[in-house]
Amino acid sequence: MIALGIEGTAWNLSIGVVDENRVILVEDRPYIPKEGGIHPREASQHHAEVIGELIRSVFSKIPPQKIDLVAFSQGPGLGPCLRIVATAARALSLKLNIPLIGVNHCHAHVEIGRWMCGVSDPVVLYVSGGNSQIISKKGGRYRVFGETLDIGIGNALDKLARYMGLQHPGGPKIEKLAKNGRKYLKLPYVVKGMDFSFSGLVTASQKLYDRGERKEDIAYSFQETAFSMLAEVSERAMAYLEKDDLLLVGGVGANKRLKEMLKIMCEDREGNFYAPPTEFMGDNGAMIAYTGLKLFLKGRETSIDESFVKPDYRIEEVEL
Numbered sequence: 001m002i003a004l005g006i007e008g009t010a011w012n013l014s015i016g017v018v019d020e021n022r023v024i025l026v027e028d029r030p031y032i033p034k035e036g037g038i039h040p041r042e043a044s045q046h047h048a049e050v051i052g053e054l055i056r057s058v059f060s061k062i063p064p065q066k067i068d069l070v071a072f073s074q075g076p077g078l079g080p081c082l083r084i085v086a087t088a089a090r091a092l093s094l095k096l097n098i099p100l101i102g103v104n105h106c107h108a109h110v111e112i113g114r115w116m117c118g119v120s121d122p123v124v125l126y127v128s129g130g131n132s133q134i135i136s137k138k139g140g141r142y143r144v145f146g147e148t149l150d151i152g153i154g155n156a157l158d159k160l161a162r163y164m165g166l167q168h169p170g171g172p173k174i175e176k177l178a179k180n181g182r183k184y185l186k187l188p189y190v191v192k193g194m195d196f197s198f199s200g201l202v203t204a205s206q207k208l209y210d211r212g213e214r215k216e217d218i219a220y221s222f223q224e225t226a227f228s229m230l231a232e233v234s235e236r237a238m239a240y241l242e243k244d245d246l247l248l249v250g251g252v253g254a255n256k257r258l259k260e261m262l263k264i265m266c267e268d269r270e271g272n273f274y275a276p277p278t279e280f281m282g283d284n285g286a287m288i289a290y291t292g293l294k295l296f297l298k299g300r301e302t303s304i305d306e307s308f309v310k311p312d313y314r315i316e317e318v319e320l
């Protein structure tokens, strides 16, 4: 069976086509803000402007008659962006007369990671722009065991980078700066049980910048502090759930220092660390297509009436 998936919860409008065994194609049309961060209305206008052309481009590589179902990211995400994606998915489903499947975006990050790494029941550290959560399966559902109390780690990195005059997305720029950091500057380390928070860390880092500290040292100190917090809660979840496998997913998972710290933590406790290829870490259409296909094979389908967008859709709501 061949599934087409549309992702567009925030910055990346992306279509992926997969079958049970492989990713057939992925095509992206990212929205890159001219200045500042992601503006929901501007992002949705971008998606609306390019989606027709993106669909035509995909169909020039794989004929529409070959597609057996269409999946779309139903939430969580930016409302105006989600509506563009849902409208396109409904139109394709009706036009091609194929089933429609609404997919939870966080669930899709987890599923593509499990698929690509061949790991069945891991503790998952999901770190992206808007989300940062520790997820694992228990009692037939994915549950969130810990999460950020304010902003996602990606947004925190983007915010700090912007403050230091760097263009969006800031994560990769902070990573590059951090490599030349020499001095660790003290920053607030905020872990509360299984939850954590990044806002205070951003504010404190901004103050260091105002005080004239080097960007490289700030970036380095920020990464060391924030990633230690994430490693601590990941380890606590592994111990508490008695699971030996840790899977890293989400756009911030591209960061080599984060991967290194998690790998060391896993090795210290004789566990295993997994991360999918970087191109499948950030938001992409293949993860939506694959998760939609899996759900469909288990008998799931979304009627037009149920295909409304869910900006606050939580992974715990997904019935597996």
Ligand code: AMP
Pocket (backbone or CB within 6 Å): 010, 127, 128, 129, 130, 153, 154, 155, 157, 158, 169, 170, 171, 172, 175, 250, 251, 252, 253, 254, 255, 256, 281, 282, 283
């Ligand atoms: P996502 O929402 O899953 O697509 O992830 C997007 C986020 O990942 C943005 O906040 C980026 O700044 C962040 N990001 C991308 N690459 C890196 C990297 N190498 N290090 C840290 N953050 C990154």
Ligand code: MG
Pocket (backbone or CB within 6 Å): 105, 109, 128, 129, 250, 251, 282, 283
């Ligand atoms: Mg994401």
